[in-house]
Amino acid sequence: MHSLKCTIIELIHSCKTLNSFKQIHAQLITSTLIHDDFISNKVTDFLGKSFGFVDYACKYLIHQDFSSNSYPFNTLIASYANCNKPEAAFLCYKRFLQCGFYPDMFSFPVVLKSCTKICGIGEGKQIHGMVLKMGFACDLYVRNSMIHFYGSCGDCVDAGKLFDEMTVRDVVSWSGLISGCVRAGLYDEAILRFKEMDIMPNVAGVVSVVVACGFVGDLNIGKGVHGLILKRAFEKDLVVSNALLNMYVKCECLGDARRVFRKLNERDVVSWTSMISGLVMYKCSNEALDLFDEMLILGVEPDKFILTSILSACANVGALSYGRRIHDYIDSKSIVWDAHIGTSMIDMYFKCGCIEMALRTFSKLSSRNVLTWNALLGGLAVHGYACCHSGMADEGLWHFYQMETYNISPGLEHYGCIVNLLCKADLLDEAQNIVRSMPMPPDAAIWGSLLSACNTKGNVELSQDLVDKLHLFKEKDSGVYVLCCNKYAINEKWDDLTKARRLMKENSIEKSPGLSVIEIRCTS
Numbered sequence: 001m002h003s004l005k006c007t008i009i010e011l012i013h014s015c016k017t018l019n020s021f022k023q024i025h026a027q028l029i030t031s032t033l034i035h036d037d038f039i040s041n042k043v044t045d046f047l048g049k050s051f052g053f054v055d056y057a058c059k060y061l062i063h064q065d066f067s068s069n070s071y072p073f074n075t076l077i078a079s080y081a082n083c084n085k086p087e088a089a090f091l092c093y094k095r096f097l098q099c100g101f102y103p104d105m106f107s108f109p110v111v112l113k114s115c116t117k118i119c120g121i122g123e124g125k126q127i128h129g130m131v132l133k134m135g136f137a138c139d140l141y142v143r144n145s146m147i148h149f150y151g152s153c154g155d156c157v158d159a160g161k162l163f164d165e166m167t168v169r170d171v172v173s174w175s176g177l178i179s180g181c182v183r184a185g186l187y188d189e190a191i192l193r194f195k196e197m198d199i200m201p202n203v204a205g206v207v208s209v210v211v212a213c214g215f216v217g218d219l220n221i222g223k224g225v226h227g228l229i230l231k232r233a234f235e236k237d238l239v240v241s242n243a244l245l246n247m248y249v250k251c252e253c254l255g256d257a258r259r260v261f262r263k264l265n266e267r268d269v270v271s272w273t274s275m276i277s278g279l280v281m282y283k284c285s286n287e288a289l290d291l292f293d294e295m296l297i298l299g300v301e302p303d304k305f306i307l308t309s310i311l312s313a314c315a316n317v318g319a320l321s322y323g324r325r326i327h328d329y330i331d332s333k334s335i336v337w338d339a340h341i342g343t344s345m346i347d348m349y350f351k352c353g354c355i356e357m358a359l360r361t362f363s364k365l366s367s368r369n370v371l372t373w374n375a376l377l378g379g380l381a382v383h384g385y386a387c388c389h390s391g392m393a394d395e396g397l398w399h400f401y402q403m404e405t406y407n408i409s410p411g412l413e414h415y416g417c418i419v420n421l422l423c424k425a426d427l428l429d430e431a432q433n434i435v436r437s438m439p440m441p442p443d444a445a446i447w448g449s450l451l452s453a454c455n456t457k458g459n460v461e462l463s464q465d466l467v468d469k470l471h472l473f474k475e476k477d478s479g480v481y482v483l484c485c486n487k488y489a490i491n492e493k494w495d496d497l498t499k500a501r502r503l504m505k506e507n508s509i510e511k512s513p514g515l516s517v518i519e520i521r522c523t524s
Contacts, residue, residue: 004031008039012046021046044072045079074106081114089114090123105136109145116152124149144172151180156189175205178212187212191221206234207243214247222247235263242270249278269303277309285313289322304341311344320352339369346372350379393425416445423453451484 008027015021028034028043073096080089093103093111103111108131115124128146136142143162150159156177163169163177174197181190190212194205201209206229213222226244234240241264248257261267261275272295279288292310295302302310307326314323327345330337342365349358362368362376380386400418403410410418415438422431431450435442442450488497 005033005036005039008033009042012042015046040072041075044075047076047079070101070104070107073101074104074110077107077114078110081110081117086114086117087120090118090120103130103134105139105142108136108142112145112149116149119153121153121155124153140166140168140170140173144170144176147173147180148176151176152183154180154184156180156184156186169199171199171202171205174199175202175208178205179208182208182212185215187215191216191218194221194225200232201228203234203237203240206232207240210240210243210247214243214250217251219251219253222251236265238264238266238268238271242268242274245271246274249274249281252282254278254282254284267300269300269306272300273303273305273309276306276313280309280313280316283316285316285319288313289317289319304335304338307335308340308344311341311348315344315348315351318352320348320354323348323352337365337367339365339367339372342367343369343372343375346379347375350375350382353383355379355383393421393427396421412440412443412446415440416443416449419446420449423449426453428453447484 008024008031011020011024015024025034028039033039073092077089077092077096080086080092090111093107093114097103108127111127112124114120115127124146127149131137131142131146143166147159147162150156150162159177159180163173166173174193178190178193181187181193190209194201194209194212197205206225210222210225213219213225222244229235229240229244235244241260245257245260248254248260257275257278261271264271272291276288276291276295279285279291288310292302292306292313295306307330310326311323314320314326323345330341335341342361345361346358349355349361358376358379362372365372377386396418400410400414403414415434419431419434419442422428422434428450431453435446435450485497485500488494488500
């Protein structure tokens with residue numbers, strides 16, 4: 001019998017098809033080894049990894065004795081819950097219930113895990129009802145699983161209720177609630193719960209609160225958690241370090257982000273993406289390009305997010321040859337052109353002056369979104385292919401007023417475009433009327449258009465009511481103040497000129513030096 005048992009175990013390990021397993025099953029029945037616990041566990045492990053045998057697996061276990069050992073049933077459910085067929089786990093659970101199986105404290109967490117993966121809020125609530133019915137609601141392991149389930153499905157209200165009702169909580173309880181708040185976008189709530197913790201947090205809790213700090217820009221709490229991470233040596237965990245890096249980027253602390261990045265013993269694509277995108281976001285584009293070169297030298301394959309950021313960096317500094325290199329890289333690696341990469345490529349070509357390549361890229365894109373169209377229209381406008389550059393004031397106004405037909409409320413950028421159009425068409429009175437009708441204060445671009453038009457037309461003055469509004473201008477944009485000062489000087493309004501310069505000094509506004517970016521092709 002011992003040799004037969006060893007043989008069957010070997011056959012189970014080497015089994016690949018359902019027909020082969022059926023032969024093993026027949027042998028188990030005839031030899032009575034089907035009731036052996038060790039063999040039963042081996043069979044369950046095999047069935048749990050054989051995702052095409054779901055129906056057969058259920059039938060096999062249903063014929064076992066439910067009362068003697070729940071391990072095989074829980075193991076099979078857990079196997080399906082951990083794989084890419086979590087819906088099969090809930091299906092097995094239902095079939096087992098129908099055949100008289102009584103779940104225990106180990107059954108509910110694995111079934112809830114499958115419900116979490118499929119976001120099955122209805123199925124999870126059925127499990128919750130069974131938990132209450134069978135008296136497992138006070139079991140810490142089960143309740144933690146329910147908190148995690150509700151939090152992962154975005155139902156932080158029920159997760160919070162379950163948590164607040166607990167008389168005993170462990171670190172898993174806290175991290176489950178906090179991570180659920182973060183998934184639901186309740187970042188302030190996540191930070192508040194973290195502050196209330198009366199137990200040392202684990203890695204999951206630390207990562208969640210760091211992510212929350214990044215989203216709300218709470219640098220003080222973020223740095224405090226960083227100190228805790230160093231104290232507990234959590235920084236050795238790459239997920240923790242990546243969360244810290246991303247938090248500092250979001251809080252505009254590039255110096256701290258650089259330090260975290262440089263101290264990483266290992267880096268994955270998330271590390272590189274966070275650092276490079278942060279550098280591009282805060283206009284350190286040349287540094288981002290250098291870091292991208294370093295990444296390629298180390299053999300790290302860039303993903304679409306990094307490529308999108310690098311194209312933006314090329315656009316920022318006018319690095320056309322580098323941008324073309326990225327274009328060739330995308331094609332050589334057969335990377336699918338989605339709307340994000342396509343939009344960044346179009347923007348890069350326009351900003352580098354390659355209108356034809358930008359148009360060609362746009363025409364080849366199969367996936368476009370509103371940002372793609374904005375990049376196209378904005379690029380054409382910058383290069384003179386727009387209403388304001390062509391003097392088409394009537395057509396521009398028609399498009400502006402057509403927005404109401406489609407229930408679109410004009411934003412500040414739309415008012416800026418129409419004011420700029422009217423000013424360039426020498427329709428300054430109409431432009432001033434538009435500014436008066438605006439539901440929001442004018443920004444630097446609108447004041448700049450009005451003042452530039454006034455200076456160009458010589459003696460044309462802004463209406464007094466708009467002049468009064470100009471003194472309420474709060475933005476720290478030197479261009480508006482410089483234009484205003486120039487206008488006052490031309491008209492010899494020295495008191496107004498002195499007042500404008502005093503406002504600049506009080507608001508710590510200095511005239512920005514002019515600059516332009518070109519790419520120099522060096523030859524040795």
